[in-house]
Amino acid sequence: MPPAGHEKVGIALATLANVPLHAARVQPENGDCGWYIYGGEYSTDTDFYQPLCAAHLSEYCDKIVPYLGLPPGWRVLLAPNYEDVWFDEELLISEARDA
Template structure:
């Protein structure tokens, strides 16, 4: 995946290193929540053998075991194009956004 100027600007704005996801990375998305607000993203620190780098959901979180569905990163733009500009934030970053201009981005410490 080639990082865009918008991704670089987001990283600079929030003092993040630019950490481009690998082409083979997987994400986890709560498909049933798409269309709800706000949109949330969490970039994780990958563990050995784990290739999921981001978790995305909209609206409220659920701890149901089937809440998140894994998918290849290449499909993300079909479901949540709004989050593409955040993909190069380094692990540990989280965000909450909505289509009305709200944007909260922070690094979990």
Template sequence: MNDWDSHVEKQKEICNDYDSLWKPINKDFKVGVSTDLNSDPLNGLRHNSEDGTTGWFIWSGEYEEREDFFKPLCAEHLLRIKPEVIKYLGLDIGFRFLIGKDNYQDVWFDKNVSEI
């Protein structure tokens, strides 16, 4: 599971299941992540990418409105610490996901995110 390419088909399945275009990210680009990725639930949302970023922001637990809440992390490094989120990273701009205990999964398009 630590091979980036092994997640491509699952990304395409997720996109198909939720009517999203498949928009793969560059594994060398940055994802914004919270310091703690071990609390439930785990959230993700995709903005437009800019300057070497994927546009993805991922956090666990409660979101906090702090300037330093997100730290940059190479997407390939995210694969090593949270491989379960990689299958969502092909979703298009404006999509969000929420995963939690007992294989809980929710994926949806958030028009407000896509317009930022």
């Protein structure tokens, strides 16, 4: 289920240099593909995520591109010499936007 190039991802651009890199896919809605991506620590700030067309994701966060085909409910955690990918049922709850 890779996102279409025009679909939006939620990405915390200012955090991408931080480790580890987190990505989680919730149910897509309203033109977004369901992916939320950030580096380091999560924040509840309302402006934490910015919308980005999936077609441009490789320019900002190419490390996550190989995982974009995962369906809703999956999480990815990447750090130097570390990779973890797992299913998280909680992401399928529509209110789970604090990925």
